[in-house]
Amino acid sequence: MSGRGAVVLCAAGVLAGTAGTACPVAADMAGGVRLELANGDSEVFRRTGAATVESVLTVGGAEQTRFSYARGVYLLESIELEGGALVPGSRATFAFPTRPEGTPEPAPGHGWGLRIVATYGGDPVAEILGIRFGAPGEATIGDCTLEVLPVEQRIYEAGELVAREERNYIPALGFSYALAWHEDDRVDRYDYVNIEAVE
DSSP states (O other), rough: OTTTTHHHHHHHOOEEETTTTOOOOGGGTTOOEEEETTTTTTTEEEOSSSOOOOOOOTTTEEEEEEEETTTTTTEEEEEEETHHHHHHOOOEEEOOOGGGGEEEEEEEOOEEEEEEEEEEETTEEEEEEEEEOOOOOOEETTTTEEEEEEEEEEEEEEEEEEEEEEEEEEEETTTTEEEEEEEETEEEEEEEEEEEOOO
């Protein structure tokens, strides 16, 4: 895919911090990288395969939701957790037309428009996704400055735009994190105060 060289160059960037600050590196993805939000919630991202990443969102000190992504960007599945156990009937799946390793690698200025089947609690819904990667930039979380690619995803059902999501993809770590979710007249924004390797 054209543009792959740009991603390689971007991924070669080092996460820089102030003196004495250990910012996460790619090797930390085996054990996990934690992002902490201003409200005290957190999300831990781990590499689970050559092209897959899993994250677990913790709210109020309890694990709440597990997400699975292809390339750390394309959502494959979400399921709620309670007391460390999966909650029956809470799984949502998103059937892409290719296996995770066949999905496009994130690249500056590239996009992907596709049809998927989303299943929420057993009910399938036909959706169209429009995904666009922006120009490389930087984001600062706590003491770490990260090279990122902005990501915008638009979700359509029956030809109507139903939601829009903004994310940042971190090439050096291979995952993306949510910045804002737009649905109806509501906008949920997420403010991060720390990023660290899970010890």
